[in-house]
Amino acid sequence: MAFTLYTLIQTAILCTNAIAVLHEERFLSKIGWGVDQGVGGFGDDPGVKAQILNLIRSVRTVMR
Amino acid sequence: MKAPLTAGKGCGEKRHEIFNTQGVEGASTTGKREAKHNMRLRNSSMDGSDGSQLFDDTSATGPGAQGVYRNQQAGPQAAGGLPGQSLLSDPMSNLAMAYGSSLASQGREMVDKNLDRFIPISKLKYYFAVDTVYVGKKLGILVFPYMHENWEVSYQQDIPVAPRFDVNAPDLYIPTMGFITYILVAGLALGTQNRFSPELLGVQASSALVWLIMEVLAVLLSLYLVTVNTDLTTIDLLAFSGYKYVGYVLVHISANIISSAVSLVNHQTLCFSRMILGVVAGLLFGKLAYYLSLLWCCAAIFVFMIRTLRLKLLSEAAAEGKLVRGARNQLRMYLTMSIAAAQPVFMYWLTYHLIR
Numbered sequence: 001m002a003f004t005l006y007t008l009i010q011t012a013i014l015c016t017n018a019i020a021v022l023h024e025e026r027f028l029s030k031i032g033w034g035v036d037q038g039v040g041g042f043g044d045d046p047g048v049k050a051q052i053l054n055l056i057r058s059v060r061t062v063m064r
Numbered sequence: 065m066k067a068p069l070t071a072g073k074g075c076g077e078k079r080h081e082i083f084n085t086q087g088v089e090g091a092s093t094t095g096k097r098e099a100k101h102n103m104r105l106r107n108s109s110m111d112g113s114d115g116s117q118l119f120d121d122t123s124a125t126g127p128g129a130q131g132v133y134r135n136q137q138a139g140p141q142a143a144g145g146l147p148g149q150s151l152l153s154d155p156m157s158n159l160a161m162a163y164g165s166s167l168a169s170q171g172r173e174m175v176d177k178n179l180d181r182f183i184p185i186s187k188l189k190y191y192f193a194v195d196t197v198y199v200g201k202k203l204g205i206l207v208f209p210y211m212h213e214n215w216e217v218s219y220q221q222d223i224p225v226a227p228r229f230d231v232n233a234p235d236l237y238i239p240t241m242g243f244i245t246y247i248l249v250a251g252l253a254l255g256t257q258n259r260f261s262p263e264l265l266g267v268q269a270s271s272a273l274v275w276l277i278m279e280v281l282a283v284l285l286s287l288y289l290v291t292v293n294t295d296l297t298t299i300d301l302l303a304f305s306g307y308k309y310v311g312y313v314l315v316h317i318s319a320n321i322i323s324s325a326v327s328l329v330n331h332q333t334l335c336f337s338r339m340i341l342g343v344v345a346g347l348l349f350g351k352l353a354y355y356l357s358l359l360w361c362c363a364a365i366f367v368f369m370i371r372t373l374r375l376k377l378l379s380e381a382a383a384e385g386k387l388v389r390g391a392r393n394q395l396r397m398y399l400t401m402s403i404a405a406a407q408p409v410f411m412y413w414l415t416y417h418l419i420r
Contacts, residue, residue: 005270055289
């Protein structure tokens with residue numbers, strides 16, 4: 001229960017790292033979360049899955 | 065080397081003869097001794113004259129000139145020792161002061177500009193524009209949100225009205241004060257259970273702060289995922305999450321202070337059986353008061369959050385109570401419910417470890 005600010009920073013770094021190490025070909029395409037499978041139509045309703053895929057791709061791009 | 069002469073003659077003569085009749089080696093040493101003796105005599109005469117000239121301040125050449133020069137050096141130093149006069153009169157220090165003040169104002173401008181980039185200070189001022197009436201009404205709504213009817217935030221030319229004029233506007237004053245009061249009451253609760261130490265206050269503070277930050281980040285992430293077009297800023301979310309602290313404080317106060325007050329009263333009863341009954345009632349009442357107030361505050365904050373977020377997150381049709389179909393609206397409804405439901409969970413989680 002004794003969470004410190006340092007644990008918060010640690011958690012943030014570990015989560016960012018976990019998202020950054022998801023490999024594009026070996027893993028994300030296999031489970032249908034690849035880059036080309038996320039973009040739906042051009043409607044104004046991307047949906048939750050498209051948003052998640054966008055988030056993963058942008059985190060990986062920034063951390064490259 | 066000639067032998068020393070007989071001791072028949074007088075002292076001075078003997079000395080003189082010793083000086084004069086010793087050998088070459090002796091002559092050299094005597095020469096040195098004589099020179100030293102003469103030098104000593106000369107030095108003493110010099111010191112004596114120097115000292116007298118320092119005090120007398122005559123216009124003689126060497127030492128006199130040195131003494132005058134020393135006096136002149138002491139003069140400006142004495143004038144510089146007085147702070148007010150020479151600083152203004154000396155042009156060099158004037159220039160230095162002007163430069164220093166311009167440098168300081170430049171530094172302050174730079175700090176303000178950079179700080180404003182990270183923490184929008186002008187926006188923060190809006191959240192602290194409260195007054196006593198607003199705080200009283202808001203606390204009343206937080207504890208008893210069932211009678212309040214109009215939950216809309218009034219706007220004034222696209223800018224939300226300051227909290228002073230609108231009860232529904234979020235503010236940061238109550239969460240901040242609630243946080244500080246929560247830490248103090250937690251310290252009080254630990255103290256009545258003899259578990260207190262000063263480091264625990266810091267631990268409680270950082271722990272509560274971390275939970276708050278994590279909750280705000282989780283809400284931000286879920287808002288991004290559901291693509292809600294809302295005008296809720298991060299600070300608004302911080303304010304809404306911070307309203308829980310009022311509930312924490314109430315729960316703790318009712319659980320600990322009442323129980324400690326009851327036990328204090330019981331200590332003063334003399335009859336043994338009455339004392340036992342009193343202590344048991346105090347313990348029960350402590351726990352009972354905790355659970356009752358926890359239930360009350362959880363329900364209150366749940367209703368408060370739902371009614372506040374309903375207007376901000378859901379579309380207008382759904383907010384008015386009509387049943388709107390569609391996956392997106394359903395998702396928004398779930399989001400609102402889960403944000404509101406997380407509050408009582410947090411409330412229970414962060415208070416039960418202080419109750420024994």
